[in-house]
Amino acid sequence: xxxxxxxxxxxxxxxxxxxxxxxxxxTTTFKRMIKPTETLQYPEQRPAIPLGYRGVPTLVNDPHxxxxxxxxxxxxxVCPPKAIRITPGEIADDEPNAHVxxxxxxxxxxxxxxxxxxxxxxxxxxxxxxxxxxYSMTGFTRAExxxxxxxxxxxxxxxxxxxxxxxxxxxxxxxxxxGGHH
Amino acid sequence: xxAAPKPDLVTVNIDGVDIxxxxxxxxxxxxxxxxxxxxxxxxxxxxxxxxxxxxxxIEMGTPAFDPATKAPVTDPATGKQKINWIPRPQIGCGTTxxxxxxxxxxxxxxxxxxxxxxxxxxxxxxLDCPICDQAGECxxxxxxxxxxxxxxxFIEEKNVxxxxxxxGPRVTLDDERCILCSRCVRFSKExxxxxxxxxxxxxxxxxxxxxxxxxxENNYSLNTVDICPVGALTSTDFRFKMRxxxxxxxxxVDIESSVGVNAVVWSREGTIYRLTPRRNDEVNDTWMPDSxxxxxxxxxxxxxxxxxxxxxxxxxxxIALHAAAALLKAGSVSIVGSGRASVEEQFLLxxxxxxxxxxxxxxxxxxxxxxxxxxxxRNPNVRGALVTGLISQLPCAELKQLSRDIxxxxxxxxxxxxxxxxxxxxxxxxxxKVAVIYIGxxxxxxxxxxxxxxxxLHTFEKAGTxxxxxFRIQKFYAAVPAPQGATxxxxxxxxxxxxxxTHTPASEVHALWPAIAAAVPALATMLYKNIPDTGxxxxxxxxxxxxxxxxxxxxxxxxxxxxxxxxxx
Ligand code: SF4
Ligand code: SF4
Ligand code: SF4
Ligand code: FES
Numbered sequence: 118x119x120x121x122x123x124x125x126x127x128x129x130x131x132x133x134x135x136x137x138x139x140x141x142x143x144t145t146t147f148k149r150m151i152k153p154t155e156t157l158q159y160p161e162q163r164p165a166i167p168l169g170y171r172g173v174p175t176l177v178n179d180p181h182x183x184x185x186x187x188x189x190x191x192x193x194x195v196c197p198p199k200a201i202r203i204t205p206g207e208i209a210d211d212e213p214n215a216h217v218x219x220x221x222x223x224x225x226x227x228x229x230x231x232x233x234x235x236x237x238x239x240x241x242x243x244x245x246x247x248x249x250x251x252y253s254m255t256g257f258t259r260a261e262x263x264x265x266x267x268x269x270x271x272x273x274x275x276x277x278x279x280x281x282x283x284x285x286x287x288x289x290x291x292x293x294x295x296g297g298h299h
Numbered sequence: 300x301x302a303a304p305k306p307d308l309v310t311v312n313i314d315g316v317d318i319x320x321x322x323x324x325x326x327x328x329x330x331x332x333x334x335x336x337x338x339x340x341x342x343x344x345x346x347x348x349x350x351x352x353x354x355x356x357i358e359m360g361t362p363a364f365d366p367a368t369k370a371p372v373t374d375p376a377t378g379k380q381k382i383n384w385i386p387r388p389q390i391g392c393g394t395t396x397x398x399x400x401x402x403x404x405x406x407x408x409x410x411x412x413x414x415x416x417x418x419x420x421x422x423x424x425x426l427d428c429p430i431c432d433q434a435g436e437c438x439x440x441x442x443x444x445x446x447x448x449x450x451x452x453f454i455e456e457k458n459v460x461x462x463x464x465x466x467g468p469r470v471t472l473d474d475e476r477c478i479l480c481s482r483c484v485r486f487s488k489e490x491x492x493x494x495x496x497x498x499x500x501x502x503x504x505x506x507x508x509x510x511x512x513x514x515x516e517n518n519y520s521l522n523t524v525d526i527c528p529v530g531a532l533t534s535t536d537f538r539f540k541m542r543x544x545x546x547x548x549x550x551x552v553d554i555e556s557s558v559g560v561n562a563v564v565w566s567r568e569g570t571i572y573r574l575t576p577r578r579n580d581e582v583n584d585t586w587m588p589d590s591x592x593x594x595x596x597x598x599x600x601x602x603x604x605x606x607x608x609x610x611x612x613x614x615x616x617x618i619a620l621h622a623a624a625a626l627l628k629a630g631s632v633s634i635v636g637s638g639r640a641s642v643e644e645q646f647l648l649x650x651x652x653x654x655x656x657x658x659x660x661x662x663x664x665x666x667x668x669x670x671x672x673x674x675x676x677r678n679p680n681v682r683g684a685l686v687t688g689l690i691s692q693l694p695c696a697e698l699k700q701l702s703r704d705i706x707x708x709x710x711x712x713x714x715x716x717x718x719x720x721x722x723x724x725x726x727x728x729x730x731x732k733v734a735v736i737y738i739g740x741x742x743x744x745x746x747x748x749x750x751x752x753x754x755x756l757h758t759f760e761k762a763g764t765x766x767x768x769x770f771r772i773q774k775f776y777a778a779v780p781a782p783q784g785a786t787x788x789x790x791x792x793x794x795x796x797x798x799x800x801t802h803t804p805a806s807e808v809h810a811l812w813p814a815i816a817a818a819v820p821a822l823a824t825m826l827y828k829n830i831p832d833t834g835x836x837x838x839x840x841x842x843x844x845x846x847x848x849x850x851x852x853x854x855x856x857x858x859x860x861x862x863x864x865x866x867x868x
Contacts (some may be wrong), residue, residue: 179365187430188539189428189542189544190541190542191429191540193545194544194545205539205540205542206539207538210463216462218462218539219428219429219430242428244427286425289457289459290459292459
């Protein structure tokens with residue numbers, strides 16, 4: 118291999134005194150001293166969560182208190198790391214939401230597996246699972262890191278609903294039984 | 300035997316490709332031979348053609364002939380015979396092939412027709428997919444994706460119809476999802492001979508319902524669930540248990556009778572969720588009895604044996620086998636095999652019988668057949684015992700000879716492979732006189748009286764073969780892993796044979812087959828892996844004289860009936 122010798126430029130007089138570089142460095146230091154601080158004193162201080170943030174996946178109720186998940190198991194299917202585990206169940210005929218027929222008997226998300234990808238939220242046909250603002254999950258055991266159904270609803274709370282599709286279905290059926298549209 | 304006459308072939312042209320098909324074939328089946336899918340709902344290959352869903356539209360034309368001279372008309376543009384295309388689409392299911400028939404399965408007229416039919420079918424569809432068990436295996440979903448328009452123009456109110464109706468003990472009906480294809484109606488009438496389903500009201504009010512005062516409760520009711528192209532009919536047992544896309548399918552054979560219905564086990568992570576039929580045109584077409592479908596519940600039954608026992612206390616398999624070997628070596632052994640065991644197990648049991656000089660017995664299990672898919676012989680594999688030589692005569696329900704032998708003190712040890720000796724007529728007093736080695740899956744009076752219990756596997760947990768009433772050898776595979784504590788029957792039997800000191804047989808199906816092929820004349824030239832999934836007919840001549848108990852069933856006539864027919868004609 119051929120060797121190319123690169124000629125090194127000699128330093129100028131000013132450069133040899135180091136003074137311009139020291140001045141430039143100190144300017145930055147003084148600017149930062151006057152500027153407002155950006156460090157957050159976590160965990161006492163928490164950052165503002167931007168819109169569309171993908172935090173811990175949670176299950177939500179609609180404003181009428183109906184659990185929205187119908188245990189269709191699409192999120193379980195789509196979840197890349199197989200973090201979701203659902204045991205489907207039937208809603209008994211004497212319950213107010215009997216017309217929805219199906220809901221999860223058990224619903225578990227293993228937060229040691231979850232990669233916060235948001236595919237579960239994207240695939241859900243019932244808009245029942247959302248990655249909300251909660252981002253910090255800790256626990257002392259593996260079992261503690263598995264969110265069960267109760268915990269998922271506690272984390273998720275209630276979100277507004279644009280469709281109320283099951284309520285509409287119920288009222289259509291009621292209208293039909295009273296001689297309305299068949 | 301006279302060779303079957305060659306079926307008359309008719310040449311048709313589908314999407315520009317000529318193909319010869321048997322006379323009487325319809326366009327859907329002819330197109331299938333060319334791997335072309337003609338979407339359809341109401342047509343089912345084993346039912347009559349109703350032609351009511353209109354999904355199978357095709358464009359068709361026939362060769363032109365001059366009306367006066369009857370001479371073929373030539374198209375000057377191509378130099379070939381002119382084709383008179385019918386200007387409207389036709390249904391493929393109701394069109395049987397005729398010579399020179401031309402068909403287009405994907406012209407723009409056909410596509411338009413399909414989009415139109417899909418739109419009509421979907422306007423009143425409840426779009427229940429998230430809570431519908433059919434999702435994932437629903438023809439409406441598949442064909443809406445493949446042939447639908449992709450969006451809805453329907454803004455009016457949808458129909459309301461009865462939901463969650465129990466049609467019978469095993470079938471749930473959702474009328475809103477029904478597309479009125481009448482497959483279930485035709486099945487009940489034509490196959491199950493129980494004409495209980497029908498439509499009431501007209502137009503968009505049409506509703507599938509059961510005849511008043513009746514129920515869909517015949518032993519074939521779940522076949523309506525299989526053939527319903529949508530989620531209108533669903534299985535009550537399988538309802539909301541698991542999504543079908545999670546389930547692994549394993550081929551198996553119905554174990555409830557000697558018909559040997561081909562079936563599929565659907566399981567996820569070692570749990571079985573359902574059994575469905577598998578098409579075999581020589582055995583069960585596409586049907587299966589309901590009673591065979593619940594047998595998966597035996598696998599996780601609470602009375603499963605999972606602990607090896609020696610004289611009532613838990614022990615290891617090796618110690619128990621050692622004790623069993625001592626009993627076998629002492630002589631005066633009798634062996635009771637099972638018509639529920641596989642050919643491979645019966646073969647090893649026969650070797651054990653030879654090695655110990657014991658006589659092989661089998662217990663018959665009979666009840667009346669239903670003339671369809673349950674025969675009078677409720678053992679799936681009595682013929683396997685004949686083929687392997689474990690028995691030479693047909694079994695009786697009671698082990699009278701064995702009772703006598705025990706009474707006279709000729710027998711000291713009885714090996715039972717899964718048979719309840721108590722139910723087979725051996726009294727507790729008799730059983731107390733002998734040492735009992737019980738190789739089986741579930742607890743019963745015999746396991747309670749046994750000195751040695753060797754827990755083994757259920758059919759769905761192991762691989763093997765059965766020989767059905769037609770002498771058709773059919774394979775089944777392991778669908779789920781065995782419970783802890785149970786050992787494969789072949790391993791237990793091979794170890795018992797080895798302990799007698801003669802030889803050490805293979806204890807795995809594939810490895811055992813060369814030995815079976817070498818020793819059993821009817822199975823020579825065969826290997827496990829070469830048996831097709833639809834089975835292989837064996838030469839039954841050595842056993843034609845035996846008075847088999849089966850009566851006539853679907854695709855099976857007893858030898859006596861065939862002889863009587865031959866005598867008449
Ligand atoms: S966010 Fe992604 S990884 Fe986490 S549960 Fe949902 S689908 Fe699974
Ligand atoms: S959260 Fe949504 S996708 Fe997951 S099971 Fe429930 S309804 Fe289905
Ligand atoms: S219930 Fe199913 S099989 Fe019966 S008519 Fe309706 S769609 Fe067809
Ligand atoms: S399949 Fe031909 S009309 Fe239904």
